[in-house]
Amino acid sequence: MYAYDEIDRTLVNERVSEFRDQVKRRLSGELTEDEFKLLRLQNGVYLQLHAYMFRVAIPYGTLATNQLRALAHVARKYDRGYGHFTTRQNIQFNWIKLAELPDALEDLAKVGIHAMQTSGNNMRNVTSDQWAGVAPGEIEDPRIWSELIRQHTTLHPEFSFLPRKFKIAITASDHDRAAIKIHDIGLRLVKNEKGETGFEVLVGGGLGRTPFIAKTIKHFVHGRDILSYIEAILRVYNQYGRRDNIYKARIKILVHELGIEKFSREVEEEWQHIRNSSLQIDDEVIEDIRSRFTYPAYEKLPHMPDELRQAAADPDFEAWRKNSVAPHKVQGYSIVTISLKPIGKPPGDATAEQMDALADLADIYSFGEIRVGHEQNLALPHVAKRDLPALWKALDKLGLATPNVNLITDIIACPGLDYCSLANARSIPIAQELSRRFANHELANLIGRLHINISGCINACGHHHVGHIGILGVEKNGEEVYQITIGGRADEGAALGTLIGPGVKFDEVADVIEDVVEAYLALRERPEELFMDTVKRLGVEPFKERVYATR
C-alpha cells in the first residue's frame, strides 16, 4: 500500500471544497453549463444517458480495504448500490446526482480517494500491472514510478490543457498485463548493462477511431531522467498536436504523421534542454516514495500446504484454482484474481455488498489490499496458499468465484448504449448473451484462453481492436450492427484485429461468435494450440469462410 503525505491530503481536501463551491454556483445559475463543464470533467463527472456518471481514480490499481469500503459506501448512499470497474483502473458510478457529488467526493477524500485525472484533456490516471510488487521476476515494483509520475502530473498546468487526453501505463514484467502498447506513452521497466534501472519508452499507441500500436522511441531512459523525457514528449505533443480536429488530436496521430524517427528527433532536441534541470530525479525522492509503499510481513510458508493438497480433490475448487490463482514472488503465497464476470451479468460490475464483503476478505486473507486490473477484474495480491480453499468458499458465497479468468466468458465490455451518451450500440447485452452461450465450464476450458472485447462505439472503451475476438457496435440505418475482428491482442505482442466481413445484427452476434469458436476447435492441430495460435497459423480466412458461408 502507499501512504499519502500531508501534501496529498491537503490537495484532495482543497479539491473537494473547490468543487463544492463550483456545484453550488452551477445550481444557482451563477455558472453556465459551458463554464461548468470543464470544471466537472476535471472532477470525473460526465453527463450520460440517464444521469451524471462519476469516475473515480484507482491509481495504479491499488486499493486498501478502507478505500474499497468507501467506494461501497458511495455506491450505496449516492448511487444505486453498485459500481462499474473500467478498463483503466477506475470505477464509475452511473446514477449520481450533481447536487450530492461534493458529499460523495468528501466521503472519498477521507480515505485518500479522488477523481482527479479521470477526465478531460489532461494526463489521466497512471495505470500499471495489477500484480505489481508481487509478480515473480519483475524488475521492481512499477507503482513506485507510477506514483512519481502521478505526483508530477497531477494538476500540472503544462499538462492540464493538452490537445487531447493523455494516458500512461507502466509494466515491469515480461508479460504485459498493463496493455502499455495501446497507451499514449507506455513504459517498460528494464535494466541496462550496468544493472541500472530505467525504461524502454513507447509512444503513440491508442485505440479509438484510428488505432495504433505504440512504437519504441527509446530503448533505455535512466530512471532519474524519466520525468524530463516524458515532459519532452509532452512538450512536442503540446506544440505540434492538432487542436483543430478532435479526431486527429491524440499523440498517436502526430507520431504517425511525423513518423517515429522525426518525432524522436524532436523529443531528443527538447529533452537536451530540460534533461539536466530540476526534473532530474534525486535518489532520495525515489527512496521517499519507495518508503511509503508498505509490503506485508510475509510468513515462511510451505510451497504446498496440506490445506491445498486436500482441497485439490474437489473439482470445483480445482477449476477455480486453475484459472484464478497465479504464482507469487514469495513462496507459500499466491495472487488471486477475482472474476467480476459472473455468467450472464454485466462485466466489471460489483455491488456495494460485494465490495464490503471483499474488503473483509482482503483484511483476513490479503493483508488488507485489493488490486484492480484493466480486464475489469479484481485481485487479492497476497493470499497464503493454505488459505485458498477457505477464500474460495467465501468468494463463492458472494458470487465472486466464477472460474472463468482468461476464458471466453471473461469478457471486457464498455457500458455501451445502455449508459453511454457516445455509444451507438449496446455492449453489455451482447456480453451477457455470450456469457450464457459459453457458460458450460468444460466447454470454456476446452476452448482455452480466449479474450472477447466489446465496444459500443468507435471510441473503443471496450478495447475491441485488441480482443482475440473484437466486437464493435455501430449504427446502420437506425439499427445496431456489430463488426467482428479476429487476431487482436493487448499484451507484449500487441496487435490489432482484422475485420472478417460485413457487420451482423444484434441477434446474430452470439451465433457468429459460436461459429468462430467452432471453426477454431475444428482447425486447431492439438488441444494446446490456443485460439491466437490458430489465427496466427492460418490467418482470418477460414473463420471468415465459416461465418459468411451461410449468411
Add this chain to the structure above:
Amino acid sequence: MTSPLEQKKIKIAGPSVVTANRTWDGIVVYRTAAKSWSADLSEAVIVRNSDEAKALLAESVADDVGAVGAYIAPVQVGDDGKVEPGNLREQIRRTGVTIGQPAQV
C-alpha cells in the same frame, strides 16, 4: 441512433421533442409547452418541422439552469396521440437500461 452529440444540422424527418438531463440530478427530461421541463414524455411539446425545432431548441438551451445538454430527438405519435421514443437510444433513456442492474438481480 447516431449520438446527438454529433448532431450538427437541425433537420427533422418527423415528429420530434427536445430532451435534456435535469441539472441537479441528471434525470431525463423533456421540454414542455409551458416552457418548463418534465420527466414525462407525454407532456413534451411536439415539433414537426425544422423551424419549430430550431425555435424550441433555442428556448430550451437558454434555460441552462433547469436542464443541460438539450437536443432534438425523434418520437412516434400513435393514432391515439400516445407519444413514444423514436429510436432505441431514446427508448433506453426513457425506460432505463435493457439489462438487469447488479444490485437488483
